[in-house]
Structure formats: structure tokens, C-alpha cells
Amino acid sequence: MSERVIAVIGVGPRGLSVLERLLVRLRDTPHRDGDEVTIWAFDAVGHGGGRVWRVDQPSWLSANTTAGESTMRSPGNDGLPAHRYGTMARWAGLEPGAYPARRLYGQYLADVFRALCATAPPHVRVRPVRAEVTGLTRVPGGLRLVAGGRAYRVDKAVLTTGHGSVEPDEEQLSWLRHADEHGLRYVPPGLAAEMPLDDLPPGPRWRCAASG
Numbered sequence: 001m002s003e004r005v006i007a008v009i010g011v012g013p014r015g016l017s018v019l020e021r022l023l024v025r026l027r028d029t030p031h032r033d034g035d036e037v038t039i040w041a042f043d044a045v046g047h048g049g050g051r052v053w054r055v056d057q058p059s060w061l062s063a064n065t066t067a068g069e070s071t072m073r074s075p076g077n078d079g080l081p082a083h084r085y086g087t088m089a090r091w092a093g094l095e096p097g098a099y100p101a102r103r104l105y106g107q108y109l110a111d112v113f114r115a116l117c118a119t120a121p122p123h124v125r126v127r128p129v130r131a132e133v134t135g136l137t138r139v140p141g142g143l144r145l146v147a148g149g150r151a152y153r154v155d156k157a158v159l160t161t162g163h164g165s166v167e168p169d170e171e172q173l174s175w176l177r178h179a180d181e182h183g184l185r186y187v188p189p190g191l192a193a194e195m196p197l198d199d200l201p202p203g204p205r206w207r208c209a210a211s212g
């Protein structure tokens with residue numbers, strides 16, 4: 001009899017794929033009576049869509065990938081039936097060539113997360129925690145993780161934290177200085193859903209130097 005504890009830190013698309021594979025492997029791997037596996041799933045924004053595909057972003061922000069190209073299901077995963085989860089297009093009833101709203105893709109990912117939790121093998125528990133992981137250190141026999149003001153003891157941790165926020169680089173700093181000096185506003189590159197776009201009034205003074 002054993003108890004294994006795994007942490008997945010960041011449950012956007014990558015963390016979701018890790019979780020999906022883990023659950024398929026655990027389902028197919030023989031285990032003894034009494035063996036238990038706990039998977040703590042941490043995300044600071046929301047499980048499945050996470051930060052990039054957050055479900056509370058405006059509906060007019062679109063993905064640049066088509067609905068028919070996007071899937072979270074790997075072949076042979078009966079927990080995610082192909083007729084429902086095979087592609088995002090199938091799940092949402094969209095044409096395969098349609099470019100979905102970003103938040104709709106986030107809803108697909110969140111639904112996949114729920115379906116994975118619900119169909120985990122009986123000896124496996126997935127425990128979602130909506131909090132930022134702020135500490136991860138080695139301790140004898142495992143790892144100590146801190147999130148939401150609580151400490152967790154885990155055997156293994158998977159880091160699937162995606163794109164991090166970075167400090168402005170030299171070029172961006174020079175744009176910020178330029179904007180300050182000329183009474184302009186510079187919005188550095190990032191996630192459109194997190195940019196203060198409502199602060200920008202309409203008019204010809206605004207130029208977009210967006211990248212990506």
C-alpha cells in the first residue's frame with residue numbers, strides 16, 4: 001500500500017495534456033489494493049483555459065488557430081469520447097475552419113479538465129487548487145510547495161507555467177520614456193485580455209506597434 005502525491009503547477013493547455021497522459025497511464029498501469037495517487041492541480045487563473053484562454057475575456061478576441069486544429073484528446077482516451085471532445089469544432093458545433101473566440105476555446109479546455117477529473121481511475125484523486133504557487137523547495141524525500149498560504153508535501157512536481165510575465169526590456173523602456181515625454185501612452189506587448197485597452201480613447205493619436 002502506498003500513497004503518491006504529484007503536483008501539476010499551471011493548468012493551461014500544457015498542464016492539461018500532462019494531466020490527460022498521467023490519467024491514461026495510471027489507468028493502464030497495474031496497481032495493488034490500497035495504492036493511492038493524489039494529483040494536486042494548481043492554477044492561478046482557472047483550470048483548463050488558464051491565463052491565455054481565460055473564460056472571462058471579451059468574446060471579440062479570437063484565436064489564431066482553427067477549431068478543427070485544436071484538441072486536447074489523445075487517441076484511445078475513453079474518458080474523453082471522440083464524438084464530443086475529438087476537436088474543439090466538434091465540441092462547440094463549429095465549422096473546422098472557424099477561428100473560435102478565445103474564451104470559447106477556454107470553455108472547451110475547462111470542460112476537458114472537468115471530464116478528466118470525473119473519469120479518473122478510482123485510486124486516483126485530482127484536487128484542483130486555484131492559487132499561485134509561490135514556493136517549491138526540495139526537502140528530504142520529496143518537495144515542499146507553497147500556494148495560497150498553505151504548504152503541501154509532494155513527491156513530484158510538473159512545471160507547466162507557460163509564458164511568464166517579464167520586466168520591460170531596454171527597447172520597451174525607451175518607448176515608455178518617449179511616451180512620458182510626449183504625453184502619450186505606451187502599452188507593452190502582452191495578452192490583449194489583460195491590457196488596459198478601455199483606457200485608450202478612440203482617435204487618430206493612437207498608433208499600434210503591436211507584435212506577435
Ligand SMILES: Cc1cc2nc3c(=O)[nH]c(=O)nc-3n(C[C@H](O)[C@H](O)[C@H](O)COP(=O)(O)OP(=O)(O)OC[C@H]3O[C@@H](n4cnc5c(N)ncnc54)[C@H](O)[C@@H]3O)c2cc1C
Nearest residue numbers: 010012013014043044050051063064065132133161162163
Ligand atoms: C499573447 C498570446 C497569444 C496567443 N495566441 C494563441 C492563439 O491564438 N492560438 C494558439 O494556438 N496559441 C496561442 N498562443 C500560444 C499559447 O502559449 C498556447 O496556445 C498555450 O496557451 C500554451 O499553453 P501552456 O499551458 O504552455 O501555457 P499557458 O496557456 O500560459 O498556461 C500556463 C498556466 O500556468 C499558470 N501559472 C503560471 N505560473 C503559475 C504559478 N506560479 N502558480 C499557479 N499557476 C501558474 C497560469 O495561470 C496559466 O494558466 C498565444 C500565446 C500568447 C502569449
